[in-house]
Amino acid sequence: MNEHLELLDLTVADVLKSTPATVKFFIGQHTACVGCLLSHFCSLSDVVKTYELDEKKFLEDLSKYNVQKT
Amino acid sequence: MKVSPADLRKVVVFEKATDDDLQLILQNSIDRSIEEGGFFFFQGDVAEHLYVLTSGQVKLTQSNPTGQLVNLRTIYPWQMFGALGAVRAEAVYPANAEALEDSSALAIKSNFLRSMLETRPYLSFGLMNLMTSYIQEMQERYRELATERVEQRVANALIRLAGQSGVRAEKEAGIELSFSRQDVAEMTGTTLYTISRLLSEWERQGIIATGREKIRILKPHGLVRIAEGLEK
Numbered sequence: 331m332n333e334h335l336e337l338l339d340l341t342v343a344d345v346l347k348s349t350p351a352t353v354k355f356f357i358g359q360h361t362a363c364v365g366c367l368l369s370h371f372c373s374l375s376d377v378v379k380t381y382e383l384d385e386k387k388f389l390e391d392l393s394k395y396n397v398q399k400t
Numbered sequence: 401m402k403v404s405p406a407d408l409r410k411v412v413v414f415e416k417a418t419d420d421d422l423q424l425i426l427q428n429s430i431d432r433s434i435e436e437g438g439f440f441f442f443q444g445d446v447a448e449h450l451y452v453l454t455s456g457q458v459k460l461t462q463s464n465p466t467g468q469l470v471n472l473r474t475i476y477p478w479q480m481f482g483a484l485g486a487v488r489a490e491a492v493y494p495a496n497a498e499a500l501e502d503s504s505a506l507a508i509k510s511n512f513l514r515s516m517l518e519t520r521p522y523l524s525f526g527l528m529n530l531m532t533s534y535i536q537e538m539q540e541r542y543r544e545l546a547t548e549r550v551e552q553r554v555a556n557a558l559i560r561l562a563g564q565s566g567v568r569a570e571k572e573a574g575i576e577l578s579f580s581r582q583d584v585a586e587m588t589g590t591t592l593y594t595i596s597r598l599l600s601e602w603e604r605q606g607i608i609a610t611g612r613e614k615i616r617i618l619k620p621h622g623l624v625r626i627a628e629g630l631e632k
Contacts, residue, residue: 362628367563368620371575380621 336399337389342377343370348398355395359383403431403454403506410478411452413526421520429508440482440497440505447485447493449507453477456503460495461586471586473537474500474565480530485510486517487527550590554598555627557588558608562617574609575617584615602626 342363345352356363361381363369374392378385405422408414414422432451434440440451443462458475472495475481485491489511517523544553558577566575581595588595599615602608607622608615617623 362621362624366624367559368566368575368617368624371562371566371568371620376621380619 337392337397338375338378338385339373340397340399341370342366342372342374345374345397349395352392352395352397355392358391359388407454407478408452408506411480413480413483413523413530415526416522417520421516424516425508425513426506428512429506431504432507433502433504434499436499436501436503438499440499440503441493443493443496445493447482447491447510450483450486450510450513451481451497451505451507453479453481453503453505457500458503458505459498459500461498462495469586470589471583476565483527483530486513489514545589550588550594551598552627552629553588554584554590554595555623557584558615558617559620559623559627561587562620566617573616575620577615577617578613579615580613581610 342356346356346364346369353364359377359381361377363372363377366372372380374388375385377383378388403426405419405426408422408425409417414425417425429449431454432440434456440458441447441449453475455477458481460472460475460481461469462472463469475497481497482493484494491510513523517527544556548556561577561579562575566577568575581592581599584599585592585595599608599610602622603610605622607619607626608617610616
């Protein structure tokens with residue numbers, strides 16, 4: 331669970347930079363994150379809140395992309 | 401402020417320069433300090449120097465014959481400005497460079513850099529890189545002016561400013577911008593009245609909070625939605 335909390339604290343910009351394949355993920359979630367100038371201000375938990383997504387499903391889908399936490 | 405070759409390498413155009421070249425550039429430049437409200441140069445002056453900002457903030461503006469000002473961009477430390485003299489002899493500055501706070505810059509002789517350009521491809525590529533990113537930004541702004549509704553234009557301007565210079569103090573505090581309504585009006589080609597009306601409306605919706613010369617973005621996605629005309 332702790333691991334998930336850490337993941338949700340990452341910013342969208344960090345995730346896209348460390349794991350470019352997640353472009354597909356963000357588009358798949360129907361967010362406007364890819365290419366957004368403010369992506370380094372929003373954490374993944376902000377994304378979940380903003381788009382009223384199901385957190386569990388969100389993390390489950392994201393786990394397929396093996397995001398690097400650097 | 402004493403500038404070292406390593407400092408100079410922070411400038412995108414000089415990223416790939418050799419230590420010898422950087423030393424040479426430093427030898428052919430002088431430090432200039434301008435107090436808040438003063439100018440490094442005016443629109444129409446002969447572009448004898450190009451500048452690298454070392455501290456402070458500089459606003460580039462262009463005025464039309466009736467004196468109305470348009471904000472072109474804001475320069476932050478280790479960015480280059482007024483560089484067109486390095487490419488074209490006899491060039492004049494196309495804009496005014498006003499110090500928004502007490503600022504210092506390295507003034508490099510334009511004709512010196514021009515002579516370096518002839519034998520150093522990395523400099524040409526660096527300058528081309530800088531110029532193409534300016535052109536791209538201007539094309540985007542032109543498209544916005546030509547096609548978008550005024551609230552989209554203003555929202556886009558705030559997003560662009562936040563992306564370039566926004567500061568996030570604390571997690572819940574939002575993104576802080578140090579710009580006045582007048583600045584935003586000049587940037588978007590609108591009037592102070594329009595900006596005030598829009599900002600008040602957005603403040604009412606909880607998207608932003610405003611203060612003296614300050615705008616805080618509380619709901620970044622709210623602005624993105626307005627800028628792009630999204631449903632959600």
